[in-house]
Amino acid sequence: MEVAHLHELSELEQTYWWHIAKRELVTHWLQEHVPAPARVIEGGIGSAGNLLAFQDRGYDVAGLDIMPEAxxxxxxxGIEDVHVHDLGQPWPFEADSADAVVLLDVIEHVEDPIAVLEHAARVLKPEGKLLLTVPAYQWLFGTWDEALGHYRRYTSRRLEQQTVAAGFQTLQLTHWNSFTLPAAVGVRTWQKLCPQRKSAEFPRVSPLVNQLLLGCASFERACSRFVNIPCGLSVAGVFSKRAIPADVNRNLSRSISSVERGSHGH
Structure with a gap:
């Protein structure tokens, strides 16, 4: 993430519908699967808005980010237990010490996502929970992704393959942000037909539209309690750490990593 985008994030995350809706979704899942008080580590903290929300709900929080500014x-x-750290390297926390790890729109930024997920699994307690969001659909990959430094976008299957390889089992897996998908398809198609400069700025909306989109997100979140959302701009899920034989995990990780290396051509 560029420093300018981090500054934009710090300004928008308390008011902009996308940040609020994603935080409400993940906070709901966290409270459902890992009730407070519990130890929660976030990888890729941005401007710490999520950690503050978790802390306000009674969680003991910690975080890692590669950016000193973050x-x-x-x-x-007011979040003391945050550290500058490359998520692709072993995390500076004791093994089996966390109840939950949160990675929100993070692993698409790293070349080897399975390594990051394995580091997350190491710090989780047995049956600890991993909460993930990633951007959906490789065919939507465009200048927005390039500006943000994305290596890839995801399908549910791709995300599940990587989490399984890292030692997790799926508890819940769904799409998120279905209601803006048609608009996004239109915008990305136009950008491919008429290439423009790379930009990672969030599109500004009026206060009325912002509230309307928040309402759509709230309705979608209520529906997701009963059915998996079949399409959307993001894939989101909750995964549980599981014990699997080391040789099986290693062979599966190697197999999927080789496929990932072959698909890095955006």
Whole structure:
């Protein structure tokens, strides 16, 4: 993430519908699957808005981010246990010490997502929970993704393959943000027909539209309690750490990693 995008994030995350809706979805899942008090580690903290929300609900929180500016934001906002760290390297926490790990729109930014997921699994307690969101559909990959430094977009199957390889089992897997998919398809098609400069700015909306989109997200979240949302701009899920034989895990990780390396051509 560029520093300018981090500054934009810090300004928007408390008011912009997309940030609020995603945080409400994940907070609901966290409270459902890992009730407070519990230890929660977030990888890729951004400007620490999620950690603050979790802390306000009684969780003991910690976080990692490769950007010193992001960690500085976290400390300024009262989150002490945040550290500058590359998620692709072993995490600086004891094994089996966390009840939940949260990775929101993170693993699409790394070349080896399975390594990151394996580090997350190591710090989780037995049957600890992993909460994930990723952007959906490789065919939507465009200048927005390039500006944000994405390696890939996801299908549910691709995400499940990677989490299984890292030692997780799926508890819940669904799409999110279905209601803006038609508009996104139109915008991405136009961008491919008429290439423009790379930009990672969130499209501005009026206060009325912002509230309307929040209402759509709330309705979708209510529906997802009963059915999996079949399409949407993101894939979201809850996964549980599981014990699998080391040789099986290693062979599966190697197989999927080789496929990932072959698909990095955006």
């Amino acid at each position: 960690v500085a934001y976290g400390k300024e906002r």
